[in-house]
Amino acid sequence: MDLQLNGKVALVTGGSKGIGLSIVNGLHEEGARVVVVARGKEALADIEQKLANVETIVADLMDPTEREGVMGHIIERYGKIDILVNNVGGSNGGAIKETSMELFYEGLELNYFSAVHFSKLALPHMKTQQSGAIINISSIFGREAGGKATYNNAKAAMISFTKALADEVMADGIRVNSVAPGSILHPTGNWQKRIEENPEKMKQFVEEEIPGGRFGRPEEVANVVVFLASEKASWVSGATINVDGGQSNSF
Template sequence: MTDQLAGRLRGGAVIVTGAGSGIGRATALAFARAGAHVLGVGRREEPLRDTADGHPGIAFLAVDIRADGAARAIVDEVIERWGRLDVLVNNAGATAMMPLADTDARRVDDLFALNVTAPSVLAHAALPHLRAGRGAIVNVSSTYGHRPLPGAAHYAASKAALEQLTRSWALELAADGIRVNALAPGPTESEALAAAGLSEAAVERIKRDEAASIPLGRRGTPEEVAAWIVHLADPAATWITGQVLTVDGGLELT
């Protein structure tokens, strides 16, 4: 992280959801190293504590972002601690392998509740404070938000929805000076596949297949993705809004 970047973000307040592992943890650490105050949010306290142990600039709040009142509690925690909110990173989400033959309404509802509804409600709660500081929202999508994914169409659709929210919010909030962008990572080392309920053998098979399909020949690391999330939130990116930046080793080109 350059000194210049650290200077621009120093003292700002950032919310990162899904901060207990993977991209969320790497993002929380990247913002903190740039001098920002970070509230890491997630469902499980112990992984969040591990993230916070990585840097004194990180605090955490264990809460299910889908719960009633969770969005308000998250925003209130930031304002109580630091008196401001500059950046919201909507990173929390779930992957669901769900072929059409196995699709049912509850699984679809659960997926969209986490990947689409919760980020929307949190952005709503954050909006007055983002307006006050002419802040930024970064939504974490996926290469599969704009690329077909047979066998997991509803996951892809939820990320496509997040990308369209990004574009629409960018236009809606431009007059307030709020920038809204999305970062779309390709297959990245994280706990997402295991969390989807796949066996260890299935996870390893998918990882091998994904690496073989990526032009650069490997899966990404959370740190590679986090660096671009921070850059999209950087106050110096003053003329970038409504964009979906794909960081996937060239996968979307295939």
């Protein structure tokens, strides 16, 4: 299927590894001109070496000024932005009673406010061209309890934000959607660390919690993101799509 992404300008935040890197690969394969922003210099250099016509930017996306600089660079260099994938994120803290307010603020800044800010930065340009796609990477735990509250709270806010923004901008030709991955296995992720620490426990977790019988793969999330970025998803807006092998308890 030709997704008609050739020549589209896409920004992927936190795209140097895991799900983000798979999204970069997927967009690149469809002919998009991809800009990847992350903190890891070595990982970004490796991407530029392997993928032609992919630009990387080293930036701390906790910093609003650096976020503004990234968007300014893209508009100056390419003159537009067609696709924004807000993927950057991470978890911190532990039990709520033992987690400082500072960690809650940091969790929201990285997982949620960065997505809000980048979306607001992209909107004027997308509105001018009367087209654009924003895809937010949330989590199935944005709709359920479980895991670290700092992360889940931010992902819940992202799901709500996705629907609110989608309704505001659909008339301007801009679609906003979210993808909610379940437990995804990749070499640099937490699930790989847990498997190495306690393989039997993780085997039991998969048997009890994931009807699909295995962990998901990053490319399985990326495939949905790339579809949502395309005009093949022209009537999909405000949705949060689970990509989880049936793991979620919500629907």
